[in-house]
Amino acid sequence: MGLLVDGIWQEDGVRTKDGHFIRPTTRFRNWVTPDGAAGPSGEGGFAAQAGRYHLYVSLSCPWAHRTVIFRKLKKLEKAISMSIVSWHMGKQGWTFDTEHGSTGDQVNGKSKLAEIYLMADPHYSGRVSVPVLWDKQRKTMVNNESPEIIRMLNSAFGAFTDERSDYYPAALRAEIDRVNDLVYPNINNGVYRAGFATSQQAYETAFRALFDALDEIEQRLSEHRYVAGNTITEADWRLFCTLVRFDAVYYSHFKCNWRLIGEYPNLSNYLRDLYQVPGIAETVSLDHIKRHYYGSQRQVNPTGIVPVGPQLDFAAPHNRERFTKTR
Numbered sequence: 605m606g607l608l609v610d611g612i613w614q615e616d617g618v619r620t621k622d623g624h625f626i627r628p629t630t631r632f633r634n635w636v637t638p639d640g641a642a643g644p645s646g647e648g649g650f651a652a653q654a655g656r657y658h659l660y661v662s663l664s665c666p667w668a669h670r671t672v673i674f675r676k677l678k679k680l681e682k683a684i685s686m687s688i689v690s691w692h693m694g695k696q697g698w699t700f701d702t703e704h705g706s707t708g709d710q711v712n713g714k715s716k717l718a719e720i721y722l723m724a725d726p727h728y729s730g731r732v733s734v735p736v737l738w739d740k741q742r743k744t745m746v747n748n749e750s751p752e753i754i755r756m757l758n759s760a761f762g763a764f765t766d767e768r769s770d771y772y773p774a775a776l777r778a779e780i781d782r783v784n785d786l787v788y789p790n791i792n793n794g795v796y797r798a799g800f801a802t803s804q805q806a807y808e809t810a811f812r813a814l815f816d817a818l819d820e821i822e823q824r825l826s827e828h829r830y831v832a833g834n835t836i837t838e839a840d841w842r843l844f845c846t847l848v849r850f851d852a853v854y855y856s857h858f859k860c861n862w863r864l865i866g867e868y869p870n871l872s873n874y875l876r877d878l879y880q881v882p883g884i885a886e887t888v889s890l891d892h893i894k895r896h897y898y899g900s901q902r903q904v905n906p907t908g909i910v911p912v913g914p915q916l917d918f919a920a921p922h923n924r925e926r927f928t929k930t931r
């Protein structure tokens with residue numbers, strides 16, 4: 605996978621240490637706030653406005669998927685525009701190749717996502733990743749870290765939507781943080797730690813931690829409808845983006861094959877429950893997901909052949925209504 609070093613594209617960037625996959629920290633960490641005051645990190649000057657911000661996403665990427673979901677749930681589609689990159693990530697990194705699933709870059713007219721990073725910083729060094737929250741007014745990147753972007757979408761744009769749902773409510777924050785601390789390293793990033801490992805020991809360590817964490821979540825879901833209680837929160841959407849890819853991709857492509865999500869009674873019903881929340885199904889493209897992982901990650905799947913199956917039906921009935929939903 606390529607990356608930028610002092611503004612120059614390098615086709616091969618090493619991402620492992622002693623066989624373990626390393627996910628580097630991201631660089632653009634400013635926050636959109638209602639009045640433009642600085643957020644928890646970065647600089648101020650990014651006030652919420654309708655039409656000012658743009659999301660660059662991939663429909664295949666689980667991290668970008670979170671932001672697509674929050675834009676949808678918070679009814680911000682008119683206020684925040686969005687471009688989708690191609691499912692294929694080759695030697696040039698993410699591109700806006702419209703023949704391979706991209707919408708094109710309607711904002712800056714570029715052909716590669718790396719050019720967007722270079723507009724923000726001509727000497728940028730690091731990964732060229734999605735999602736990106738872009739400021740059309742200042743022509744710069746606000747933030748490229750999905751957990752932070754979803755918090756902004758959740759709380760900064762209240763003036764531009766009539767949707768009042770809150771996915772990080774004060775009363776549940778400690779519990780949400782606890783779940784995220786279990787889910788991020790072991791499940792969200794855990795599947796990557798297994799799939800991108802280059803030593804047997806690193807793979808097995810990630811594999812065990814992943815399935816231990818899934819067992820813990822399965823148990824939690826026997827007690828309440830969602831992971832942090834009977835209220836749907838950001839912790840559910842962060843987990844959802846991994847679960848919805850699991851049986852189609854992570855089970856086989858990333859060798860996470862102890863069990864399918866379909867074999868866990870609670871997790872599989874929970875996954876269908878979330879999928880059936882209005883608007884969510886439209887954010888899930890199994891076509892982009894499968895083509896990207898199997899077709900682009902040639903270090904894992906050298907032939908690039910995309911499997912035809914499995915047969916999945918996320919619209920089938922679930923039994924989660926037995927829990928009383930609170931909100």
Ligand SMILES: N[C@@H](CCC(=O)N[C@@H](CS)C(=O)NCC(=O)O)C(=O)O
Pocket residue numbers: 605606607630662664665666667668697731732733734735748749750751
């Ligand atoms: N920490 C980032 C991770 C984003 C990320 O790793 N995105 C992947 C796609 S799934 C990407 O763009 N990778 C390109 C690369 O690493 O070069 C976030 O959560 O926003």
